[in-house]
Amino acid sequence: MGPFYHIGSYIYMLKALFVRPERISMYWKETFRQMVDIGVGSLLIVAIISFFIGAVSTVQFAYNLQDSLIPMMYVGYVVKESMILEFAPTISCLILAGKVGSNISSELGSMRLSEQIDALEIMGVYTKAYLIGPKILAAITMIPLLVIISAAIGIYGGMIAGILSGYVLRTDYIQGVLSFFDAFGVFVMLLKSVTFGFLLTSISCYQGYNAYGGALEIGKASTRAVVISSIMVLFADYILAWILL
Amino acid sequence: MIEISNIHKSFGKQQVLKGIDSVFHKGKTNLIIGKSGSGKTVLIKCIVGLLRPEQGSVKYDGQEFLTMTVNEKKEIRKQIGMLFQGNALFDSMTVEENIRFPLDMFTKQSMSEKVDRVNEVLAKVQLKDTNHKFPSEISGGMQKRVGIARAIVLNPKYLFCDEPNSGLDPKTAMLIDDLIREITQEYNITTVINTHDMNSVVRIGDNILYLYQGEKNWQGDNEQLFYTDNQDLTDFIFASEFLQEAKEFRLQNWKNRKA
Numbered sequence: 322m323g324p325f326y327h328i329g330s331y332i333y334m335l336k337a338l339f340v341r342p343e344r345i346s347m348y349w350k351e352t353f354r355q356m357v358d359i360g361v362g363s364l365l366i367v368a369i370i371s372f373f374i375g376a377v378s379t380v381q382f383a384y385n386l387q388d389s390l391i392p393m394m395y396v397g398y399v400v401k402e403s404m405i406l407e408f409a410p411t412i413s414c415l416i417l418a419g420k421v422g423s424n425i426s427s428e429l430g431s432m433r434l435s436e437q438i439d440a441l442e443i444m445g446v447y448t449k450a451y452l453i454g455p456k457i458l459a460a461i462t463m464i465p466l467l468v469i470i471s472a473a474i475g476i477y478g479g480m481i482a483g484i485l486s487g488y489v490l491r492t493d494y495i496q497g498v499l500s501f502f503d504a505f506g507v508f509v510m511l512l513k514s515v516t517f518g519f520l521l522t523s524i525s526c527y528q529g530y531n532a533y534g535g536a537l538e539i540g541k542a543s544t545r546a547v548v549i550s551s552i553m554v555l556f557a558d559y560i561l562a563w564i565l566l
Numbered sequence: 567m568i569e570i571s572n573i574h575k576s577f578g579k580q581q582v583l584k585g586i587d588s589v590f591h592k593g594k595t596n597l598i599i600g601k602s603g604s605g606k607t608v609l610i611k612c613i614v615g616l617l618r619p620e621q622g623s624v625k626y627d628g629q630e631f632l633t634m635t636v637n638e639k640k641e642i643r644k645q646i647g648m649l650f651q652g653n654a655l656f657d658s659m660t661v662e663e664n665i666r667f668p669l670d671m672f673t674k675q676s677m678s679e680k681v682d683r684v685n686e687v688l689a690k691v692q693l694k695d696t697n698h699k700f701p702s703e704i705s706g707g708m709q710k711r712v713g714i715a716r717a718i719v720l721n722p723k724y725l726f727c728d729e730p731n732s733g734l735d736p737k738t739a740m741l742i743d744d745l746i747r748e749i750t751q752e753y754n755i756t757t758v759i760n761t762h763d764m765n766s767v768v769r770i771g772d773n774i775l776y777l778y779q780g781e782k783n784w785q786g787d788n789e790q791l792f793y794t795d796n797q798d799l800t801d802f803i804f805a806s807e808f809l810q811e812a813k814e815f816r817l818q819n820w821k822n823r824k825a
Contacts, residue, residue, distance in 0.1 A: 343671050439616055440654035443726075444668050445643035 331527050337449040338457070352455035359421050359456075359522075360463030366420060367413050367467050368474050374408050375400055375475030376482035383488030393489045397497025400479040405506045406566075409472035411558050414517035417464065418550035422525035425456055426546035429529025430539035438530070453526040457519060464518030465511050472510065509565050516557050521550040567592050568613065568724065568756055573622035575608055582608045583619065584780045593754045595747050595770045597761055600777035601802060606760045607651075607728060609777065613758065614646060614726055615639055626724065644672055647717030651729040653709045655701040655716070661688075662697035665716045672720065687715040691745060707738035711745070718749055725750065725757040731766055739763060743770050764803060767791065776802070792816050 342348045378400045386396060429452060432438050441448045476498055483489035525546035532542040568590040575583040582605045590596035598606045611617040613624055615631065624631040626642055634642065655664050662684050669680045688694055691711040701709055710730060717725060727746060731739035747770045750757040761767065767774060771788035776799050778784075784799045791803060792813060804810045 347671055435652055435657075436650045436654040437656055440648065440650060442616060443614055443643060443646055443648045444671065445640040445646075446671060 327527075330531070331523070334449055334453065334527055334530070335523065337447070338454045340447045340450045342450065343446060348451065348455060351451065352458050355455050355459035356463050358424075359417075359459050360467060363417055363420055363463075363467060364470070366416060367471050370412065370416055371404075371409065371471040371475040372478035372481075374412055375404060375478030375480075378403055378408070378475075379479035379483045379494075380486055380488065383483060383486070387488065392493070394493040394497035394500065396483060396489045397476075397479070397494035398500050399497075401476050401498045402506065404472045404475040404479075405510050407558075409468050409475055410510050410513035410517060411554065413468050413471045414464065414514065414521060414554050415551055417467070417518075418521045418525075418554055419547050421460070422521050422546045422550045423543040425522060425525040426529035426532070426543045427539050429453075429526060430532035430542045433530065433532050434535070434539065449530070453523070453530065456526055457522045460518040460522035461515050465514040468510060468514035509561070512565070513558065513561055516561065517554045520553045520557055524550045524553060567627055568758065569623075569625040569628075570609075570613060571623045573609065573612055573619045573624070575605075575612055575617060575619045582780050583612065586622075586775075586777070586780075586782050588775050588782060588785060590756055590758050591773055592756045593751060594757070594772035595750050596756070596758045596773045596775070597767060597771045598758065598775050598777060599762055599767055599802070600783075601762070604777040605780045606762075606777055610726055610728055610758065610760045614648060615643070644720065645723040647720070647722035647725045649710070649713045649717050649725070649727040649730055651732055653701070653713040655709060655712055657701050660698050660700055661693070661704070661712050664701070664712060665719050668716065668720045683719060684715075687719050690718070690749070691715045706733050707735075707742070710734065710738075710742055714742070714745060714749070718753070721753065723755055725755050727757070727759040727761075729760060729762075731761065731763040736765065739765060740769070746770065767803070778802075793820070 379396055382396045382399050383393065386393060429438075432452070438448050438452070441451065480491065480494045480498075483494050484491055528542045528546040528549070529539075532538050569588075570590075571587045573583050573586040574581070586605075586609060598609060600606050608617060612619045612622075615624075619632070622632070626645075629642070631639065631642060656667065659667065662681070665684045665687060666680050669675060669683060673680070675683070684697070685694075688696065691714050693708060693711050693715065696704060696708065696712075701712065704712070714727075714730075725746070730742050730746060734742065743766050746757060746759065749755070759766070759770075768788055768791075771791065774784075774786060774788065774791060775782060776784040776796075778798050784794065784796045786794065791799070794800065804813050
């Protein structure tokens, strides 16, 4: 089956999410469970990676600025801008495409293979709405929060690295971070994180929900989920940057 | 009662079901038997709507199922309970949560009413005090019984069982058979079982449909089964030497009784 079949099926899957839930409380319960899984479950890895991205950015910018006439406070400014506009939303979502995407895809894939999805279908549950809807809703709620935390930790990590390496003073760094604040950058960051969150969860759900065969197929579906989600996140990143900036 | 007629189903060029007709009666255990690959599972999936046949009709108490809207099908499905071959229990939920799931989703009962109902069906399947265990913590036979409990918790009018005895020892398999028959008679529901367990066929086969290469080859009850001259069916049923001897023994008894 070619790409047009999958694009059509993917759109059809998204359309199937808009139904009247059998019992709204069950959908909320599932959404909160997913919020914990996606949000709390990914917090540590996002924090660690963001800290080091901020740290590396600081060291590299400071190294390039050290023999120039540009004040060192610009290190803080550049790290803040790059964390907000690019690193926090894009790198975090690429990490989440690996962690959350493969988790969602293998969860749905094993539910499909063990006939749990068929069991829900027989009971009369809208399986796409019940299994996929809460995951997407949880992702577009929690991923922007993770991205905000990621940006904050990245900027903080940059400061720690700057101080420890001796390239930049704490006061200069903080002055840079607080300078030229542009709220539009934060809007772009949040828009990116919602878009990327939607893409990575919906693509992973599509791959897992449509996994047929054996255990090998679950592995393949997870790999496809991660690869396609990552490519689509980067593609959407380019499109959003092109449109908004 | 469920009536199916002229069911055709293909996968690519391979025609799996070739015009199956049958009636599954209320209050009886209706069995679909046949060799592996004869189309039993495909037929049961066509009846419950997990697969869509290219041609044919499926009627639940006179209501045509295949042409119904999604919402109409949903209403019928609320009256269906199904036991899957691999049990299909939700592994992240406890036994109680698994059985309570249809109640949570489709009823407005209070929590205490739901728990009472769960305990009632657990008692029915002889599984008390397992409420807080996870499916991975109980045996295969117990998982089957939890599957049955979940299937009957909403008092279905139709019960489908796909290979209910697969992977079970003969004694546990008999227990499951007895349970299914008891539930069928007590609640007066239409039960359709897909099996190739000959013990089940002999013990609970009120109405047996034999599929051979995607076609209906024979239909009757477990008494008629032993005296049929259908060669395909005889080859299938009495495949083992033990069963062949059992058949001869039965025929001899029958002849003696007649004499």
